[in-house]
Amino acid sequence: MADVPLSPTRSAAAKAGGASAWTRLQTNRNWLGLWFMLPAAGFLILFLAYPLGLGVWLSFTDSRIGRPGEFIGFENYAWLWGDDVFWLSVFNTLLYTTVASVLKFAIGLYLALLLNRHMRFKAIIRAVVLIPFIVPTVLSAVAFWWIFDTQFSIITWMLQGLGLIDHQINWLGDSTMARASVIFANIWRGVPFIAITLLAGLQTVPGSLYEAATIDGATRWQLFRFITYPLLTPIIAVVMTFSVLFTFTDFQLIWVLTRGGPFNATHLMATLSYQRAILGGNLGEGAAIATAMIPFLLAAIMFSWFGLQRRKWQSGGSDD
């Protein structure tokens, strides 16, 4: 951009005066833009970049709680490389994120399509759908804690009452069941966010497109495939990016329900990082686990943006 002075008078004064540098900083548009951005930049640096940078730095040290530690290079990462529990947590995190995100998207989209129809009490129903999202995570986790209790589960009690089973279901005491249980709880909690966001997107699709396609003889599937889905793709990209990020970094739900057990089968990278850094006192190692999450998160973001956001057919081209 050209260096354009705000006013000829001030510019002339700037050229004439001895304090020209300071005046230029005050009047030059480029500098002014910088000044205006500084508060936001300062905020981001202080609360986002600095903690992130500090976390990455800690991962290269042997810091313990209350002690700064010394630089030890990649030693924390080398230990993690041979650590079965760490790799199990990576597997758990990927499984948890993938299964929960896919199911949350499928259920959320279905729910959004249903809610987009004209029906009675539409506003109330839409508000009710949001309840799982509104309830504090810890509160819903405690509710699931009782629902999945091996001895006192209401599901087990009902199934036994119906005569369908005659034994207790080991919800959180078996690896597979525990994983399925925490994924279910996450889906229950996450679906409303996706459903309501996609519903907002659905309402921006012009009705005339559907009318034109219907006149052309399009089926319901074709309406969805060639009108709804393409026009919804940008918002899907955004909502799924957030969903994947939230799911990947989930902590509260797991911590309340299982603390990573049984047998570390539900330990996510976030919970393992907390356990080793804060409970175990090894800040450096905990930071290394947290830092190891970054590539996965970046990959998820890249996939969402480059895989969904930039498809040519959104602007009328082909997919190639």
Added chain:
Amino acid sequence: MNLTRRSLLRSTAATGALAMATSLTGWAKAWAQTSMLHAPEEGATLQLLRWRRFIQSEEDSFMALVAAFTAATGVPVEVLSEGMDDVQPKASVAANVGSGPDMFWGLYSLPHLFSDRCIDVTDVADYIGNKYGGWAPSAEVYGKSGDQWIALPVAYNANLINYRQSAIAEAGFSEMPGDTEGFLELNRALNRIGKPAGMALGFASGDGNAWVHWCLWSHGGNLVDADDNVIINSPETEAALVYAKNLYDVWIPGTASWNDSFNNKAFLAEEVFLTNNGVSIYAAAQNAAAEGDEKMAAMAEDINHAYWPVGPVGKPTEFHICYPLMGMTYTKYPNAVKAFMQFMMEAENYGPWLNGARAYLSHAYAAGEDFAVWTADPKFAPAKPAAYRTLTAGGLGSVGEKAASALADFVVLSMIANACSGRSTPQDAMRVAERQAQRIYR
């Protein structure tokens, strides 16, 4: 006035606490004049974060003690409570950022996680030790870093076998077996009669860590040796894993997900008839009985406590919870902190407080053997020598920050859980634990 048994109990408890507070206050004022080692700073106020009480009367007695301290010294003390598992992260964060409560009252070797951030309380510990017949050996291990006392190990929670006398009688046992083989037979017999046992195998820092360490140590296994070299991968550990799996196989399903509170509620709901815990299950049954619950009254009558069986090593290998109290170096009022610690441990305060705890807490110094609580109920007796029978976090090794990390990381518990579930062979479980321990003790 409508006087019910419940309201009578409440008013009696309140009157007791009030009477205790009144009598304490007079003594406390004299103590502040004559015996206080450190005069609190001008305008001092204190904040103490403690684990949330399990027995109401314990907290009542403790708060009476706190009120007496304030009356005698003029130092207000704010007492905050957190769940047992939440004290450590809060203390860790406070130690790291240098701000937070003046005192933390946590579990096991917590002060050793950040020993540099704990104030030196050596003179207070020496005074208490000399005056009351000496600290228990385990208390010295927990309280000292090198030659310096970094915390006062104020009390222990005896982790005992809790059982229903009628159930073990029905299973064919007249008393709790004193050896591990007999104990396994009892567990099998309980399973056969449909009154199974069960102990926490989830990430339960109290009950979970207590039984798995007993199991490991009773068979001669250890995480590290006296020089902190990792020795977990051993035939003794393998024997412990086989034994633990034998127990697990006859326990009620679901113990792998149990945390510290699951066994309490399962026991009170008559889902399990033997577990490990403090005496708080008994106290809960007694409380319910006092409120008119006849079923709980019968259960309280039937509950009893026992020491852990002795394994092949031939000596007790119990792991009771130590509750250390530490002052933080960032406090503005270190003298007030030390004065409070000293006050708390004086027998005139300590005795009535432990009496209020009804054997949920056991004394840490010799003179505590004479406290009234130990003659109040014969079922309390096994809790009495907790400080003298317990081994310490770290086992043969040091009780420093590495032992604290291994405990917080559930290295032993995860190894036993993996072997019990059959997800790993004993050899694989040991190999993973060995690697974990090497990482921590590097």
